[in-house]
Amino acid sequence: MSDNAALIARRDRLLGRNTSLFYDEPVHLVRGEGVWLWDADGRRYLDCYNNVPHVGHCHPRVVEAITRQASTLNTHTRYLHEGILDYVERLTATFDSSLDSAILTCTGSEANDVALRMAQAVTGKTGVIATNHTYHGNTAAVSQLSTRMPPVGGFGGHVRHVPAPDSYRPLGGESGEAFAAAFAAAVEAAITSLQQSSHGFSALIIDPFFANEGFPDLPQGFLDKTVAAVRKAGGLVITDEVQPGFGRTGSDMWGHQRAGIVPDIVTLGKPMANGHPVGGVVANADVLNAFRKAFRYFNTFGGNPVSCAAAMAVLDVIEDEKLIENARAVGEYTRDAFKRLAQKHAIIGDVRGSGLFMGMEFVLDRATKEPAVAEASRIVNEMRQRGVLMGKIGIHQCATKIRPPMPFSRENADLMLSVFDDVLSGL
Numbered sequence: 328m329s330d331n332a333a334l335i336a337r338r339d340r341l342l343g344r345n346t347s348l349f350y351d352e353p354v355h356l357v358r359g360e361g362v363w364l365w366d367a368d369g370r371r372y373l374d375c376y377n378n379v380p381h382v383g384h385c386h387p388r389v390v391e392a393i394t395r396q397a398s399t400l401n402t403h404t405r406y407l408h409e410g411i412l413d414y415v416e417r418l419t420a421t422f423d424s425s426l427d428s429a430i431l432t433c434t435g436s437e438a439n440d441v442a443l444r445m446a447q448a449v450t451g452k453t454g455v456i457a458t459n460h461t462y463h464g465n466t467a468a469v470s471q472l473s474t475r476m477p478p479v480g481g482f483g484g485h486v487r488h489v490p491a492p493d494s495y496r497p498l499g500g501e502s503g504e505a506f507a508a509a510f511a512a513a514v515e516a517a518i519t520s521l522q523q524s525s526h527g528f529s530a531l532i533i534d535p536f537f538a539n540e541g542f543p544d545l546p547q548g549f550l551d552k553t554v555a556a557v558r559k560a561g562g563l564v565i566t567d568e569v570q571p572g573f574g575r576t577g578s579d580m581w582g583h584q585r586a587g588i589v590p591d592i593v594t595l596g597k598p599m600a601n602g603h604p605v606g607g608v609v610a611n612a613d614v615l616n617a618f619r620k621a622f623r624y625f626n627t628f629g630g631n632p633v634s635c636a637a638a639m640a641v642l643d644v645i646e647d648e649k650l651i652e653n654a655r656a657v658g659e660y661t662r663d664a665f666k667r668l669a670q671k672h673a674i675i676g677d678v679r680g681s682g683l684f685m686g687m688e689f690v691l692d693r694a695t696k697e698p699a700v701a702e703a704s705r706i707v708n709e710m711r712q713r714g715v716l717m718g719k720i721g722i723h724q725c726a727t728k729i730r731p732p733m734p735f736s737r738e739n740a741d742l743m744l745s746v747f748d749d750v751l752s753g754l
Contacts, residue, residue: 331355349718350711359384362732362739364716375717375731375743378684381573381598382644383732389601392640393633401633404431405625410635417642419609421580423589428615431630432606435569435596436464441608441624442592443468443530446563448621449614452527456517458491460722462539463532463567463594472532485526487517491722494543495677495688496696503546511552518560530563530592535582536571536684541721544679550588563614564588569596569606570684574645574733577655577682585681600637604628650733654682661685661729661740668744672751674699677726683735686720686727698723702754709750715743 331353338346354372358365361383364372374384382389396410404411415429432438447453457463457472464470470478471486490498490513498509514531521528535550536542557564571582572595579585583593591614595607606629608615618624628634645651662678662685669675669687676690689699689706703725710717718728731739 349716351708352711354711354716361386362735371714372711373715373731373739373742375715375729375735375739377716377732378570378575378730379597379602380732381575381601382641382648382650383601383734386601386640386644388644389603389637389640392636393603396633396636399632401631403627404630408632410632410639411630414635414639417639418607422593422609425589425611426593426609428610428612430608430615430618430624430626431634432608432626433604433628433634434464434606435567435594436466436469436606437626437629438569438594438596438606438608439463439469439532439565439567440466441618442532442565442594442610444622444624445592445608445610445614445618446530446565448617449563450527450529450561452521452529452562453485454487454521454524454526454528455485456487456489456514456521456528456531458533458537458540459488460491460540461532461534463534484524485521487520489513489517491540492537492543492545492549493541493722494545494679507546507549507552510549511556514553515556518556518562522560528560528562530565531557532565532567534567534570535586535588535590536576536681538570538684539720541688541723541726542680542684542686545586548587550586554588563591565592565594566590567594569594569598570730573598573641574651574654575682575684575730577651577658580651599641600634601641603634603637605634605638645733648734651682653735654733657735657737657740658682658685660737661744664740664744668748668751671748674702674751674754680729683733684730686717686729688721688723688726690725698725700725703727705754706750709753710746713746713750715746717743 355367356364357367362374364374419427459474463472492510497506518528554564566583568581574580576585583590593609599605665678674689675687676693677688689703691697691699703719707719720726720728
């Protein structure tokens with residue numbers, strides 16, 4: 328029997344207290360394969376949460392690519408190497424033709440930090456707009472965007488936060504076009520506020536799927552008026568694709584494509600190389616070159632040959648195993664099942680998502696839509712005890728976050744749904 332208490336005490340001593348851990352009873356993992364994880368006692372868990380091993384834990388083609396390149400050469404980008412060029416060429420081919428160049432980093436946080444500086448270089452301004460329930464990383468610059476953990480000393484004054492879109496409780500009380508107009512109006516007001524300050528307006532940064540906000544179901548064209556307002560004001564649109572990217576939503580390769588917009592800058596991270604530390608910023612060559620002129624930027628490990636080999640293997644697997652189509656089909660199947668469960672369990676107030684990024688919001692009363700926060704935590708922890716791993720997310724922290732590796736199958740979904748039904752019945 329593994330001794331989790333001793334491990335936690337050791338973590339506190341060596342890594343510092345308050346280091347994040349999932350679940351009331353943390354899981355001590357020792358092995359992964361596909362959509363499965365094993366703990367130190369040999370117990371198997373169905374992984375319905377982790378988007379980092381995007382094509383499956385320890386996918387053999389990614390492992391082989393890493394091993395092969397690591398045994399040949401690994402160095403930084405101040406030497407010539409075809410690996411980064413081949414990868415960026417293939418990566419940018421999946422975007423609109425205007426997004427034709429890239430910088431590779433090690434993390435999504437670094438990518439978003441670079442993106443903000445790109446916008447500064449192009450506009451000469453520093454003001455930025457984000458939603459009030461977002462997360463874009465943990466550098467000093469991007470931590471200013473998050474309201475959930477305000478920075479020491481407070482916000483710098485160059486950030487304006489707008490209400491995160493909530494399709495279950497839409498801004499202004501209306502859905503459809505009125506909802507989209509209300510969000511655009513909030514962004515326009517924030518632009519005006521920044522323009523009247525010494526900072527000016529440089530960019531709007533959003534996750535086009537609004538993942539941390541609880542991935543609301545938004546009408547087609549929801550962002551059109553917002554993007555038009557940003558462009559009219561001379562600002563840039565930055566979309567953070569760390570969570571919805573690489574086909575996760577089942578409809579398109581990228582979340583902004585699903586939303587029907589073309590951003591100026593796109594940032595990438597976690598799933599890019601199946602757990603190998605790779606991030607990236609994709610932009611138009613003119614935008615990227617403006618950044619290169621304004622900032623001396625070099626990343627020792629960003630774009631190294633091993634990382635590029637791993638990232639290229641991920642693109643191969645997505646294509647060869649038809650994982651985007653799998654995300655669409657299995658996602659639709661699972662959400663239909665969730666809707667049937669909602670007829671049985673009154674605590675389910677809303678079912679939402681796209682592809683293999685989905686969940687439901689729990690409420691104490693469907694009429695009042697009062698968030699069932701404690702119950703949501705209990706459900707997630709009960710699922711963990713029964714061998715199914717998922718998370719909790721959303722503006723009110725009462726929505727499940729189900730975001731499994733992309734090979735997730737109908738059989739996997741059936742197991743998760745069966746356990747889920749049992750847990751809800753036992754509340």
